Amino acid sequence: MEINPNSFTERLLIDAGIVPGMRILDVGCGNGEVTLLVAKIVGETGNVVGIDQHESALTSARERAHKMALTNVTFQVGDLTNDPLDLQFVDAIVGRRVLMYLPDPDATIRRLMPNLRPGGIMVFQESDSTMIPGRVESWPLHEQVNQWIWQTVEREGANIHMGFHLPNVLTQAGLAVEHIRAEAIIQGQNTAYPLATIVRSVLPRMVEHAVVSEAEVNIGTLEQRLLTERENTKSVYISDIAFGVWGRKPH
Ligand SMILES: C[S@@+](CC[C@H](N)C(=O)[O-])C[C@H]1O[C@@H](n2cnc3c(N)ncnc32)[C@H](O)[C@@H]1O
Incomplete structure (x- = not known):
C-alpha cells in the first residue's frame, strides 16, 4: 500500500508524532484501514494491534495484512465498553x-489510559454532521442522499456530533490536548468522492432502519443522477467534516 500524502488520517497520525519503532493500539479498527496505515508508518521495528468487536471485520483485516506481507500487525477481538482488555502497554x-459509536466514550478512553505510557499520545479522528449540508447553492440530490446516510448512522445509535465533543472527551480522561483540526469533505468539481458506492454498501441498513425505501434510492441510476447534478452545479458541496485531535498523557 502506497502512503497517500493527501490522506487526512495519515497527516494527522504523522503530525501527532507517530514514528518508526512505536508500539500502537488501533481501537475499533474494523477491516484494518487505519491499522495498516499505522503499520507502514511504524515500520518493522514497531508494531500495531488492532482491536474490534467484530470477528468478521478482523478476518478481512488479517487477510489484508497477510497480502501486504506485514509482520508487525496483529488483530484482537474485544468489546471496548465491556470486556476486560488484555492489551499491550503502548506509545500511542x-x-x-x-x-x-460508543455509548460512553469518556468511560472507554479512561479504561484505555492504563495501557498508554506516560508521555504517550491518543489520536482520534471523528466525523461530524453539525455543519452539513455546507453549500452556497442547492444540491437537492446530494443533500437528500447525505441525509439518508447520516440518519441511518444516527438511528444505529451513533453520535453524529462527535467531532465537536472530541477534544473534551480527551480532556476529561486526563490527557493534555495539544492539537485540534477539522477538514471539510468536499464533492463537486471533479473530486472523486464515491457517494453512490457508499450508498450501495449502506443501503440494506438504510432500509432496515426505515430511513428510505429501495425504490426511492433507485440505486441502479443513482450514480448517473449524482454525476448530472455535479455537472450542473457550479460550486462545491460539503458532505462531512472530519475532526482530528491528539492529546498527551502527563508524566
Ligand atoms: C465506522 S467503523 C471504523 C473502522 C476503522 N476505524 C476505520 O476507520 O476504517 C467503526 C468500528 O468500530 C467498531 N466498534 C464499535 N463499537 C465497538 C466496541 N464497543 N468495541 C469494539 N469495537 C467497536 C465497529 O465494530 C466498527 O468496526
Whole structure:
C-alpha cells in the first residue's frame, strides 16, 4: 500500500508524532484501514494491534495484512465498553470513527489510559454532521442522499456530533490536548468522492432502519443522477467534516 500524502488520517497520525519503532493500539479498527496505515508508518521495528468487536471485520483485516506481507500487525477481538482488555502497554492509541459509536466514550478512553505510557499520545479522528449540508447553492440530490446516510448512522445509535465533543472527551480522561483540526469533505468539481458506492454498501441498513425505501434510492441510476447534478452545479458541496485531535498523557 502506497502512503497517500493527501490522506487526512495519515497527516494527522504523522503530525501527532507517530514514528518508526512505536508500539500502537488501533481501537475499533474494523477491516484494518487505519491499522495498516499505522503499520507502514511504524515500520518493522514497531508494531500495531488492532482491536474490534467484530470477528468478521478482523478476518478481512488479517487477510489484508497477510497480502501486504506485514509482520508487525496483529488483530484482537474485544468489546471496548465491556470486556476486560488484555492489551499491550503502548506509545500511542489511535482510532477513527469509533468513539461516535460508543455509548460512553469518556468511560472507554479512561479504561484505555492504563495501557498508554506516560508521555504517550491518543489520536482520534471523528466525523461530524453539525455543519452539513455546507453549500452556497442547492444540491437537492446530494443533500437528500447525505441525509439518508447520516440518519441511518444516527438511528444505529451513533453520535453524529462527535467531532465537536472530541477534544473534551480527551480532556476529561486526563490527557493534555495539544492539537485540534477539522477538514471539510468536499464533492463537486471533479473530486472523486464515491457517494453512490457508499450508498450501495449502506443501503440494506438504510432500509432496515426505515430511513428510505429501495425504490426511492433507485440505486441502479443513482450514480448517473449524482454525476448530472455535479455537472450542473457550479460550486462545491460539503458532505462531512472530519475532526482530528491528539492529546498527551502527563508524566
Ligand atoms: C465506522 S467503523 C471504523 C473502522 C476503522 N476505524 C476505520 O476507520 O476504517 C467503526 C468500528 O468500530 C467498531 N466498534 C464499535 N463499537 C465497538 C466496541 N464497543 N468495541 C469494539 N469495537 C467497536 C465497529 O465494530 C466498527 O468496526
